[in-house]
Amino acid sequence: MAQVISRAGWGAKPPSRRLDRVTQTRGVKVHYTGGHVPPSIVDDHRRCIELVLSIQRMHMAGGREQPYSDIGYNMVACPHRRIFIGRGPGVIPAANGPGLNTSHYAVLALVGSSGFTQPTDELLHAVLDAVAYLRQHGGAGTEIKGHRDGYATDCPGGPLYAWVKAGAPRPAETKKPTPTETEALVKQLPTLEKGDHGWDVKTVHHLLIARDYGGLDGVDDTTFTAAHEAGVKGLQAAAGLTVDGIVGPRTWPVLLRIA
Ligand SMILES: [Zn+2]
Numbered sequence: 256m257a258q259v260i261s262r263a264g265w266g267a268k269p270p271s272r273r274l275d276r277v278t279q280t281r282g283v284k285v286h287y288t289g290g291h292v293p294p295s296i297v298d299d300h301r302r303c304i305e306l307v308l309s310i311q312r313m314h315m316a317g318g319r320e321q322p323y324s325d326i327g328y329n330m331v332a333c334p335h336r337r338i339f340i341g342r343g344p345g346v347i348p349a350a351n352g353p354g355l356n357t358s359h360y361a362v363l364a365l366v367g368s369s370g371f372t373q374p375t376d377e378l379l380h381a382v383l384d385a386v387a388y389l390r391q392h393g394g395a396g397t398e399i400k401g402h403r404d405g406y407a408t409d410c411p412g413g414p415l416y417a418w419v420k421a422g423a424p425r426p427a428e429t430k431k432p433t434p435t436e437t438e439a440l441v442k443q444l445p446t447l448e449k450g451d452h453g454w455d456v457k458t459v460h461h462l463l464i465a466r467d468y469g470g471l472d473g474v475d476d477t478t479f480t481a482a483h484e485a486g487v488k489g490l491q492a493a494a495g496l497t498v499d500g501i502v503g504p505r506t507w508p509v510l511l512r513i514a
């Protein structure tokens with residue numbers, strides 16, 4: 256779920272008058288800004304906040320013919336998978352066009368008609384998370400439509416509208432690979448080579464013996480000696496690793512038999 260940005264979180268002005276309420280809608284209509292959105296927005300969330308503030312100012316100043324009492328959208332979705340509370344759930348929007356505001360909530364996606372025009376996966380996730388939020392908190396129904404459905408406008412732009420028409424599918428989650436337990440364990444182990452001392456050398460010493468390496472009779476187990484190096488090289492050769500005698504992230508798992 257996207258991170259939710261409260262009105263205080265983006266510095267919203269209070270509405271100029273009390274807004275009309277709605278308890279449920281048939282669904283949601285998706286919008287774009289209709290203007291230029293600088294492509295650099297993708298790398299800088301502060302630009303999203305500036306843009307939402309400027310849209311609220313424009314709406315309240317009469318930029319859409321008659322002045323709105325507040326930003327016209329219920330929610331705004333940004334390319335950082337965050338969702339802004341606009342008017343919020345339970346409030347009639349102003350953005351869908353005359354007569355079309357009680358049947359659908361309005362969600363703005365921060366893409367434009369020039370500059371940043373192709374919604375990214377993160378932005379589409381945010382749009383769907385905004386829809387989910389309106390379903391959970393505002394009684395939004397299952398419909399997801401575009402502003403241009405039922406009103407003469409280009410909004411929400413070609414790419415976003417094509418996605419809406421395709422059924423607004425959620426993009427595949429791009430999961431960052433989580434390190435395996437082995438990798439996590441090995442990350443905590445130091446890289447050891449000839450000349451090193453200490454407890455971890457002791458571990459290498461006794462693991463080599465446990466792996467049937469016979470070259471360590473009477474050898475000090477706290478210093479990484481040439482004898483240890485020879486044993487490590489033998490293991491590395493058997494495991495198909497680079498034979499360098501150094502116990503690093505590839506060799507530790509072999510020694511520990513967790514590879
Ligand atoms: Zn629109």
Ligand SMILES: [Zn+2]
Pocket residue numbers: 299300301303304333334335336337
């Ligand atoms: Zn953002």
